[in-house]
Amino acid sequence: MVSQAKIDEFHKNSGEVLRLELEIESQLDMFFYNYFCKIEDNRLLLFKEILLPKLNFESKIRIFKKICEYEKLDTELTQKVYESVKFIQEARNKVAHGGIFIKNVEEGPLLYKGGWITSPINELKLDSDFMEAIKNKRLISIQGIDNLLNKLLDPDRFKKIKIE
Numbered sequence: 001m002v003s004q005a006k007i008d009e010f011h012k013n014s015g016e017v018l019r020l021e022l023e024i025e026s027q028l029d030m031f032f033y034n035y036f037c038k039i040e041d042n043r044l045l046l047f048k049e050i051l052l053p054k055l056n057f058e059s060k061i062r063i064f065k066k067i068c069e070y071e072k073l074d075t076e077l078t079q080k081v082y083e084s085v086k087f088i089q090e091a092r093n094k095v096a097h098g099g100i101f102i103k104n105v106e107e108g109p110l111l112y113k114g115g116w117i118t119s120p121i122n123e124l125k126l127d128s129d130f131m132e133a134i135k136n137k138r139l140i141s142i143q144g145i146d147n148l149l150n151k152l153l154d155p156d157r158f159k160k161i162k163i164e
Contacts, residue, residue, distance in 0.1 A: 006108030013126035014095045014111075020138045021057065021092035024085055027145045028060045034149055035067055057092075061085050064145070073148050081144035084137040091134055094124045 029052055037044040055063070061082070068078040098111040103123075111124040124130070151157060 002102055002108050010100075010109045010126055013131055016131065017088075017091050017095045017126070017134060020134060021088055024088055024138065024141050024145075025057055025060060027142055028064055028085075031064060031067075031145055031149050031152075032060070034153060057089055061089065067152075068148055071152055073151050077144055077148060081141055081148065084140040084144070087137045088134060088141065091124060091130075095126075098124065 029048075032052065033044060033047065037047050064085075065078060065082050069075075094111045100109050100111060102108070103110055107125065107127075109126075111126070
């Protein structure tokens, strides 16, 4: 039988994964507000109340990447942020939609999504190593989105582009 401590840790970590996804999504929303609307603009309310709620997390990630590409923002940073956000999204999807199973009593509960339960690629163990990795991806995502937004809003950014 799995210990109560393992079950409690599993539930705590599942909640943390969901919380981290919401934090990243809020950061993306702020990026979009600043890109599409001025803070004092009346369109901000329409954008915030009508348009953004219709977009799922996957759509927001794709739009964010397209904006960064279109605006010719730091390609390397954009890719790093994109990969970090996708990592968090995949973990969130397993937590939100995956099944729980016990492969080994000592390891505790595992999550799986799609495919065969026995396939390691479909498993997710919410242990301390994974939680450290996802917190690192969160930091890369938050700082990266903020950095890209600052570059986007820099009034002198076009002066810095070399024209040959």
